[in-house]
Amino acid sequence: MVHELSLQLIESLPKTDLHCHLDGSLRLDTILELAREQGVALPTFDRAELFRMIYAGDVCESLEDYLKAFDITLSVMQTEAALERIAYELAEDAWKENVRYIEVRYSPLLHQELGLRLTTVVEAVLRGLRAAKRELGIRYGLILCGIRSMTPETSLRIAELCVAFKNRGVVGFDLAGAEVNNPAKLHRQAFQLVIDNNINCTAHAGEAFGPDSIAQAIHKCSAHRIGHGTRLVENGDLLNYVNDHRIPLEVCPSSNLQTKAATSWETHPVDFYVDYGLRITINTDNRLITDTTVSKELWLCHKHYGWSLDTIKEIIIAGFKSAFLPYREKADLLAEITAELAKIKVPANGKTREVVRPAPSEVQRAGAPTSPDDPRPSTDILRQ
Ligand SMILES: [Zn+2]
Numbered sequence: 001m002v003h004e005l006s007l008q009l010i011e012s013l014p015k016t017d018l019h020c021h022l023d024g025s026l027r028l029d030t031i032l033e034l035a036r037e038q039g040v041a042l043p044t045f046d047r048a049e050l051f052r053m054i055y056a057g058d059v060c061e062s063l064e065d066y067l068k069a070f071d072i073t074l075s076v077m078q079t080e081a082a083l084e085r086i087a088y089e090l091a092e093d094a095w096k097e098n099v100r101y102i103e104v105r106y107s108p109l110l111h112q113e114l115g116l117r118l119t120t121v122v123e124a125v126l127r128g129l130r131a132a133k134r135e136l137g138i139r140y141g142l143i144l145c146g147i148r149s150m151t152p153e154t155s156l157r158i159a160e161l162c163v164a165f166k167n168r169g170v171v172g173f174d175l176a177g178a179e180v181n182n183p184a185k186l187h188r189q190a191f192q193l194v195i196d197n198n199i200n201c202t203a204h205a206g207e208a209f210g211p212d213s214i215a216q217a218i219h220k221c222s223a224h225r226i227g228h229g230t231r232l233v234e235n236g237d238l239l240n241y242v243n244d245h246r247i248p249l250e251v252c253p254s255s256n257l258q259t260k261a262a263t264s265w266e267t268h269p270v271d272f273y274v275d276y277g278l279r280i281t282i283n284t285d286n287r288l289i290t291d292t293t294v295s296k297e298l299w300l301c302h303k304h305y306g307w308s309l310d311t312i313k314e315i316i317i318a319g320f321k322s323a324f325l326p327y328r329e330k331a332d333l334l335a336e337i338t339a340e341l342a343k344i345k346v347p348a349n350g351k352t353r354e355v356v357r358p359a360p361s362e363v364q365r366a367g368a369p370t371s372p373d374d375p376r377p378s379t380d381i382l383r384q
Contacts, residue, residue: 002308003346006113011295014100014337016319017283019250022106023073025090034076056258056289063286069289078114080124087128088189095138097295105143107192117301118161125321133353137360141171142322146190148182155190163197179208184216198326207261220261230261243278244281245253249323252285254292265304281319313341
């Protein structure tokens with residue numbers, strides 16, 4: 001029997017968010033404030049009306065339609081101060097639901113309307129994330145995105161930027177944007193540059209296009225993870241390959257329903273993937289546009305698929321295992337999280353646990369060598 005879990009209980013669990021777009025995860029009030037400050041003409045200044053225009057609802061017409069909300073968010077994300085603030089607030093929002101490690105992604109190419117240099121755009125976001133780590137203790141990594149519908153040369157610029165900011169907060173490269181008619185292989189040179197410099201990469205694939213898109217991302221572009229992978233289920237052979245190689249899928253269930261990558265919770269393949277043993281991570285995609293959190297996504301999976309607390313813990317651990325972090329740092333973090341999760345049980349009295357997070361000073365120390373008599377559990381779990 002699966003105990004009913006409250007959203008609060010899931011919020012109390014330490015978590016990751018590995019697929020989260022900066023330009024889809026702003027606070028509504030921040031958009032309004034920034035627009036007033038910057039003199040940007042939003043389509044409306046009425047809060048409820050603005051939310052209605054941005055929120056993708058239960059379903060929207062298509063992925064292209066979903067992407068339209070970004071015109072509004074991007075209009076206030078063209079200055080250094082705005083980018084720094086938005087990055088900080090996103091990390092703070094994630095921290096509030098006990099996300100311990102977040103990978104924030106965005107395309108610097110979309111923040112140059114007022115003439116900002118690409119490096120300035122990256123530095124501004126990193127400043128915001130660094131401040132959140134310092135003040136709140138949340139760890140982060142930044143992923144820079146090439147855009148499928150833009151030219152391969154622009155993706156190459158982003159790949160170069162990943163190389164320039166390697167070990168300075170940027171942990172990976174991604175290819176995002178409209179999948180149909182824009183195959184990943186056209187951007188192969190960008191992926192190659194990233195791989196040649198031993199940097200991680202992921203790609204949105206199998207969301208608006210079939211499994212061939214996933215095969216291309218893995219075989220032609222060497223993607224280490226797959227964004228969404230909703231349509232992987234259509235090709236059993238490839239599905240086995242992904243499973244055998246433990247290639248993580250960054251699944252974002254509510255977003256998939258809104259973009260019609262899946263038609264309903266019942267037909268979404270994520271429950272099957274989990275059953276089959278694929279390495280599944282659950283993520284938000286766009287916290288504002290989808291009006292969600294990682295806790296909410298996990299809770300909805302619990303509601304629809306009856307995922308138990310143990311299953312949710314396994315998925316959380318898969319999230320930490322799949323992080324684009326150096327091995328040693330990941331092993332230490334994973335040991336800490338596994339020990340913490342082991343203590344969390346379904347409360348017998350129906351009450352929820354209080355959220356306990358490590359102090360920022362403990363996070364700063366993380367990554368330091370551990371002594372041989374360190375009481376923390378073995379990190380062998382990473383090698384499984
Ligand atoms: Zn995405």
